[in-house]
Amino acid sequence: MKYSFYPGCSMEATAQANLVSIKAVASALDLQLEEIHDWNCCGATVASGVVGDFTQQVMTGRNLAIAEPKGQDVVVGCSSCYLSLAVTNKRFREDEHFRALANEALAEGGYKYNGTLRVRQFLEVVINDVGFEKIAKKVKRPLKGLKVAGYVGCQTVRAIPYEFDDPEYPVLMDRLTEALGATATPFPMKARCCGSSNAIADTKIVLDSALKIFESASQGGAQLMVTPCPMCQLNLDAYQQLVNKVHGTSYNMPILFFTQLMAIAFDLPPDAWALKYNIVPPGAALASFGVG
Amino acid sequence: MEQTTKLPESVKYDLTFAREIYSLENGSYIKQCMQCGMCAISCATRDIMDYSPRRLFNLIKLGKKDEVLKSNTFWYCTSCCTCKARCPRGIPLVDVMHDLKRYAIKNGYVDYPQAAFCKAFWAEVAGRGKVFEGGVTARFYLIRGLDEVLKAMEMKDIGINMLKRGRLPMFPPKKIKGMGNLKKIIRKAQEIQRKEEAR
Numbered sequence A: 001m002k003y004s005f006y007p008g009c010s011m012e013a014t015a016q017a018n019l020v021s022i023k024a025v026a027s028a029l030d031l032q033l034e035e036i037h038d039w040n041c042c043g044a045t046v047a048s049g050v051v052g053d054f055t056q057q058v059m060t061g062r063n064l065a066i067a068e069p070k071g072q073d074v075v076v077g078c079s080s081c082y083l084s085l086a087v088t089n090k091r092f093r094e095d096e097h098f099r100a101l102a103n104e105a106l107a108e109g110g111y112k113y114n115g116t117l118r119v120r121q122f123l124e125v126v127i128n129d130v131g132f133e134k135i136a137k138k139v140k141r142p143l144k145g146l147k148v149a150g151y152v153g154c155q156t157v158r159a160i161p162y163e164f165d166d167p168e169y170p171v172l173m174d175r176l177t178e179a180l181g182a183t184a185t186p187f188p189m190k191a192r193c194c195g196s197s198n199a200i201a202d203t204k205i206v207l208d209s210a211l212k213i214f215e216s217a218s219q220g221g222a223q224l225m226v227t228p229c230p231m232c233q234l235n236l237d238a239y240q241q242l243v244n245k246v247h248g249t250s251y252n253m254p255i256l257f258f259t260q261l262m263a264i265a266f267d268l269p270p271d272a273w274a275l276k277y278n279i280v281p282p283g284a285a286l287a288s289f290g291v292g
Numbered sequence B: 001m002e003q004t005t006k007l008p009e010s011v012k013y014d015l016t017f018a019r020e021i022y023s024l025e026n027g028s029y030i031k032q033c034m035q036c037g038m039c040a041i042s043c044a045t046r047d048i049m050d051y052s053p054r055r056l057f058n059l060i061k062l063g064k065k066d067e068v069l070k071s072n073t074f075w076y077c078t079s080c081c082t083c084k085a086r087c088p089r090g091i092p093l094v095d096v097m098h099d100l101k102r103y104a105i106k107n108g109y110v111d112y113p114q115a116a117f118c119k120a121f122w123a124e125v126a127g128r129g130k131v132f133e134g135g136v137t138a139r140f141y142l143i144r145g146l147d148e149v150l151k152a153m154e155m156k157d158i159g160i161n162m163l164k165r166g167r168l169p170m171f172p173p174k175k176i177k178g179m180g181n182l183k184k185i186i187r188k189a190q191e192i193q194r195k196e197e198a199r
């Protein structure tokens, strides 16, 4: 199956592990990802605070306009990009007035978007187009006994509620974890916000949010956490030491992209695991599986 | 009959401000709020907000311009979408928060560091078509000044860890090839947006 792929800015910098593992897992599952030519930033949840939703959505629409002639579903690996692209796409598809105005602006650059594409999270593509059964068959290194907290985060399931999972208590990532042979642990805060882009502007917001998430995951007995979101991964991984320092805790919780865990379970080459980018070392949790 | 009671200050409605907010892209949704409080109990950052989204909407209806624009509510909104998914009136609160951020920046209410972050982020998009995370950080400190830089020194361990792990590229990504047409598109979009909001 072929898809148009929107990587997003973070995959070129802080979330390279996401890019590496998504590509590896996609190719193992025969999903062909064709990067959208000359894509631009989607604005995340930040640009509209300066230029407004309309302008941000028009800008995001440029990517969809470039992808449209191929007629392939657009696959996104970042939760914030997914939010931006999916909501924009919905508006192009459902709001005629918006579509007309947005296309008036896009025409200035020589583009037009008719709203014919679907925008999808990589997590959802893996689950629905490949399916748990086929995923389970790919597993060469069953992660039996590994206790995993599936941190879905906020935007993936709430960008468009009920699009593919429950926005209050999502379950699909846990089922994916189990298809890899691991155990999904109870985790009431699995869809709680990590503080998102406040890490730089107001670090305390992230430290306090992260604390609650670590507490919840640890109480469920998790040895590591998986997430689909680059922002969640960065906040929980890079700021974990500071959480411990400020809150007097001693968490040592590796935070992996779910695709990293898939790459390990599929026994793809170690490069595909992309563990060298992880700040909290996943060695202890994974040592018994020959990873480290 | 003689009027004996004067209206107390708090219920004098100043509709000019309210109308201005209602005219923003998502502003008119605020009128639909029934004050049920679902957003307030759902909000990820409610405990550090001056006013919950519900109370903020009420202040807008009352025309309390200064209280609204000086509040941290929309700056502390992390766009987690919980309230938007739960609001029984279907109000897209996140989008309203974006409008309030933009309105506040336009009117010079930029004391919160989040305002500087938004501006730094946008400068990256407008200049390159892509965001360079290092660039956002640098611009943020340029806007906020030395105090914030000194505070950030305490966080140097985080930066060092990220560097060691190859997660902080020193050089920005290349400009997108279509930067020229992206700029034209943005300019036109801004023009259309202004016209729509003035309708």
Ligand code: SF4
Pocket (backbone or CB within 6 Å): B032, B033, B034, B035, B036, B037, B038, B039, B040, B053, B054, B057, B086, B087, B088, B089, B090, B091, B093
């Ligand atoms: S949940 Fe919606 S209707 Fe209820 S108080 Fe909040 S904005 Fe108003």
Ligand code: SF4
Pocket (backbone or CB within 6 Å): B039, B042, B043, B044, B045, B046, B053, B076, B077, B078, B079, B080, B081, B082, B083, B084, B093, B094, B097
């Ligand atoms: S989107 Fe903003 S206002 Fe709504 S619950 Fe999340 S942080 Fe609170």
